Amino acid sequence: MRKPCCDKQDTNKGAWSKQEDQKLIDYIRKHGEGCWRTLPQAAGLLRCGKSCRLRWINYLRPDLKRGNFAEDEEDLIIKLHALLGNRWSLIAGRLPGRTDNEVKNYWNSHLRRKLLNMGIDPNNHRLNHSLPRPVHQNPENSTSTASTSSLMKNDTNNQLVRSQQRRDNDQVSDAGSCLEDEAPGAPCGSTLPDLNLDLSMSFPSSSSLGINKDEDKEKKLNIDPNLSQQELVPSSAATLVLFQ
DNA sequence: AATCACTACAACCGCAAGCGA
DNA sequence: ATCGCTTGCGGTTGTAGTGAT
Incomplete structure (x- = not known):
C-alpha cells in the first residue's frame, strides 16, 4: 500500500x-x-x-511569463502537439516562461477547440470530415500561409463546440503524436503535408526548467538539442496546413 | 436582479520513472 | 535484483468570473 x-x-x-x-x-x-x-x-x-x-x-516562479499566448506560441504549441502528443512538459520546455500546466490548460480551453472548429481532429491533427469544415475554404488560400491563430478570431462559431468540449474531454487523453500514429517509416508529412516540422529543438534556459529530464527525453526522441529556440518557432508558412 | 451556462485556470490526484540503499 | 521513497507528469476536478437569458 x-x-x-x-x-x-x-x-x-x-x-x-x-x-x-x-x-x-x-x-x-x-x-x-x-x-x-x-x-x-x-x-x-x-x-x-x-x-x-x-x-x-x-x-x-519568478521567470514565469504569464499573460496571453502570442500567436507564435500558439502555433508552436500546435506543431509540438502534433509532434509530441500530450507531452506537456516537453512542449512547455520549448516555451520559455510557460509551464506544462499552463500549456495544457491553454490547449484544452483554446487550441483544441480551435482545431475542432477548423475541422481538424486535435487528437491526431488530421482533417476530420465529420467535424465542421474550416471557414476559410478559399482555394487560393488552401496552401494557407495564414496562421491558425488568425484564422479563428471569430469565436462565435465556437459555441457549439464549446458545449461539446466537456463531453469530448474524456476522449482527449489518447492524443498521440503523429509520430506514434504513423506507420513505421512513414514520415509525419504524409498526413501533415505542409508541416515543415523541423525537429530540431533547443534547451530551455537552465534556470527555468527541469533540464535533465528534458534532455533525456529529447535523446529518446532523437531531437537535436543543439539548435536555437528560433529554429522551432514556426514561420507563418509552416503553420499547420492540414487540408489536402 | 436572478439564474443559468459556460470558460479559464488553479489545484488536486494517481501513476510511473528515477534513484539510492 | 528489489524495494521504498521522492519527484514529475498528465488527467481531472473545483470554482471564480463572465456573459446570456
Missing part, C-alpha cells in the same frame, strides 16, 4: 493565501528548491510537498 504523500488531515488544501505564497517564496529564495517533501515543514507551511512544488512551478 502506497503511503500518502502527506498527512492529509494536517494539510491545507485549495487556494493558496498570500501568506502561504510569501512563506514559500521566502523559503525558496533562502534555501533554493530542495527536497519538496520536507520543504513544507521547514517553511512552516501546512501543505504537502507536492502542493508546494506545483504552486512554485506553476505560479510563483
Whole structure:
C-alpha cells in the first residue's frame, strides 16, 4: 500500500493565501528548491510537498511569463502537439516562461477547440470530415500561409463546440503524436503535408526548467538539442496546413 | 436582479520513472 | 535484483468570473 504523500488531515488544501505564497517564496529564495517533501515543514507551511512544488512551478516562479499566448506560441504549441502528443512538459520546455500546466490548460480551453472548429481532429491533427469544415475554404488560400491563430478570431462559431468540449474531454487523453500514429517509416508529412516540422529543438534556459529530464527525453526522441529556440518557432508558412 | 451556462485556470490526484540503499 | 521513497507528469476536478437569458 502506497503511503500518502502527506498527512492529509494536517494539510491545507485549495487556494493558496498570500501568506502561504510569501512563506514559500521566502523559503525558496533562502534555501533554493530542495527536497519538496520536507520543504513544507521547514517553511512552516501546512501543505504537502507536492502542493508546494506545483504552486512554485506553476505560479510563483519568478521567470514565469504569464499573460496571453502570442500567436507564435500558439502555433508552436500546435506543431509540438502534433509532434509530441500530450507531452506537456516537453512542449512547455520549448516555451520559455510557460509551464506544462499552463500549456495544457491553454490547449484544452483554446487550441483544441480551435482545431475542432477548423475541422481538424486535435487528437491526431488530421482533417476530420465529420467535424465542421474550416471557414476559410478559399482555394487560393488552401496552401494557407495564414496562421491558425488568425484564422479563428471569430469565436462565435465556437459555441457549439464549446458545449461539446466537456463531453469530448474524456476522449482527449489518447492524443498521440503523429509520430506514434504513423506507420513505421512513414514520415509525419504524409498526413501533415505542409508541416515543415523541423525537429530540431533547443534547451530551455537552465534556470527555468527541469533540464535533465528534458534532455533525456529529447535523446529518446532523437531531437537535436543543439539548435536555437528560433529554429522551432514556426514561420507563418509552416503553420499547420492540414487540408489536402 | 436572478439564474443559468459556460470558460479559464488553479489545484488536486494517481501513476510511473528515477534513484539510492 | 528489489524495494521504498521522492519527484514529475498528465488527467481531472473545483470554482471564480463572465456573459446570456
